[in-house]
Amino acid sequence: MKVRVELGERSYDVMVAEGARHDLTAVIADILPDARRALIVTSDSLRHQPWFDITTGIAESLVLVPEGEAAKNFEVVADIVDAASAAGMSRRDVIVAVGGGATTDVAGFAAATYLRGIAVIHVATSLVAQVDAAVGGKTGVNTKFGKNLMGSFHQPRAVLCDTETLATLPARDFAAGDGEVVKCYLLEGRSVSEFLAASLEERVLRAVALKARIVSQDEREGGLRALLNYGHTLAHALEAESLAGRDLDLEHGEAVAMGLAYAARLARALGYADDEVVRQHDELVEAAGLSIRIPAGVRVNDLLEAMARDKKAHHDLTFVLWTPEGIRTVSNVPVATVREVLLECGAQL
Ligand SMILES: NC(=O)c1ccc[n+]([C@@H]2O[C@H](COP(=O)([O-])OP(=O)(O)OC[C@H]3O[C@@H](n4cnc5c(N)ncnc54)[C@H](O)[C@@H]3O)[C@@H](O)[C@H]2O)c1
Missing domain, CATH: 3.40.50.1970 (Rossmann fold)
Known part of the structure; x- marks a missing residue:
């Protein structure tokens, strides 16, 4: 293949x-x-x-x-x-x-x-x-x-x-990999039953085919490729915390899973998505055996600081979000909403 x-x-x-x-x-x-x-x-x-x-x-x-x-x-x-x-x-x-x-x-x-x-x-x-x-x-x-x-x-x-x-591959790394697979399933509007029915080769192939299609159109992330960062604004912030050695041990795919669940809730708080969208995200993330909650002890202000430094941002808070017109990059997301949803997802003051 x-x-x-x-x-x-x-x-x-x-x-x-x-x-x-x-x-x-x-x-x-x-x-x-x-x-x-x-x-x-x-x-x-x-x-x-x-x-x-x-x-x-x-x-x-x-x-x-x-x-x-x-x-x-x-x-x-x-x-x-x-x-x-x-x-x-x-x-x-x-x-x-x-x-x-x-x-x-x-x-x-x-x-x-x-x-x-x-x-x-x-x-x-x-x-x-x-x-x-x-x-x-x-x-x-x-x-x-x-x-x-x-x-x-x-x-x-x-x-x-x-x-x-x-x-x-250790089971934990395997599940973390599925975090990226789930991201692809969400980007393509696929359901949890499709995810569960797919063989390992099919999952890998689907994700590779989506990435190949996007990279072929936008190699240097001028626009379309940014979609592949779905869930990644929070994920990178969580990983920065992990790197800073703050008692947080997270793999990339685990952080992406939390980022996907967070992105769905942020879209809902901004009026772009409803409860059903949040449910679909949670179901897929949990089907992969991954957590939707930010681990205890992670502080909102540390995450906000790390998010502001995200490479995809331009001195503002930028997220890839579900919208009625499809999943797209949204800039200048109000910090108050970002903060409120971080608290909802388990971050602490
Ligand atoms: N360049 C990109 O577009 C891109 C995209 C996504 C992630 N990344 C990067 O990839 C990294 C995460 O990748 P990862 O999850 O593969 O982590 P990793 O490379 O750290 O591997 C995780 C662990 O699995 C072990 N391992 C790998 N293959 C194995 C196998 N077949 N059997 C047993 N053990 C095996 C590794 O030795 C390591 O200990 C992060 O640094 C992330 O930033 C890059």
């Missing part, structure tokens, strides 16, 4: 299948026939997974990055670039990221900067990476001020979403 991201000469395929990783050698030979060296970027725990039988068919070296979010910092970018230099990689060689969204984000950023940009292929092994992070070309790392504050657009040359690798 293949989905094409149409971006002119930068178009590429996303392969979704059990065992898709075994296509890596053929994909490199096909789309990068001049590549002589590959640098595989992964983490130590993934290297020891039973499915880690990755081969590129060309000279390979390996660089290990820290597990999960800890990989997303500038020092790790420098480590990857140094490993590429040490391996003598040229502009025609390839970086292969094998891992979740944190690994594909940091490896993608390193690929965007090494020799001013070389090819990257993502072998996405988490649900978040398969349905979201590995597709669309956004790369980046965190700074002490927040998530993804340093990054670039750098499209991969191919993405392999191997659903077999998901067998070893």
Whole structure:
């Protein structure tokens, strides 16, 4: 099952299948026939997974990055670039990221900067990476001020979403990935019964197809692509709290789930949506085993501060919201309403 991201000469395929990783050698030979060296970027725990039988068919070296979010910092970018230099990689060689969204984000950023940009292929092994992070070309790392504050657009040359690798994904990460899947189902107006009836491959494929369609029309987030940030204004604020070490342990998809339930309530408070819309959001989020409530102890003012710093905002409070005309970006949302709905969703004064 293949989905094409149409971006002119930068178009590429996303392969979704059990065992898709075994296509890596053929994909490199096909789309990068001049590549002589590959640098595989992964983490130590993934290297020891039973499915880690990755081969590129060309000279390979390996660089290990820290597990999960800890990989997303500038020092790790420098480590990857140094490993590429040490391996003598040229502009025609390839970086292969094998891992979740944190690994594909940091490896993608390193690929965007090494020799001013070389090819990257993502072998996405988490649900978040398969349905979201590995597709669309956004790369980046965190700074002490927040998530993804340093990054670039750098499209991969191919993405392999191997659903077999998901067998070893911890249940919590799996559910978190479904947070992004639920977002796609809501954006397409799909019901909870459709979500429950879909196989894993179908869920991944639906999310990838939606993202590919949107990215093909709006690569650099001029408008349409912002829709993919549904639920993300609150999610990023919650993650900023998490990063600041304030006794909050949240995964991206878990934060997105809370952000979706919050966005529905904010739309209702603004008169754009009714109780039925809120119910649909809650049902889908809960069907994925995720929480709609902001965890206890999170303070309204901390969230407001983080939201104002959101990359999508322009010195105001901006949300993607359900409206009678469809889901769209709404700017200048009154702070009093944002505050009131944060309290309704479990944040504290
Ligand atoms: N670039 C984008 O467009 C985009 C979109 C969404 C999310 N993201 C980013 O992606 C990151 C979240 O991605 P994530 O949820 O994959 O987190 P992650 O990369 O931190 O992975 C979560 C954990 O799962 C482990 N893991 C991954 N695959 C596994 C497997 N098959 N078996 C066992 N363990 C496995 C990882 O080692 C890690 O410990 C965040 O940094 C987020 O900002 C980026």
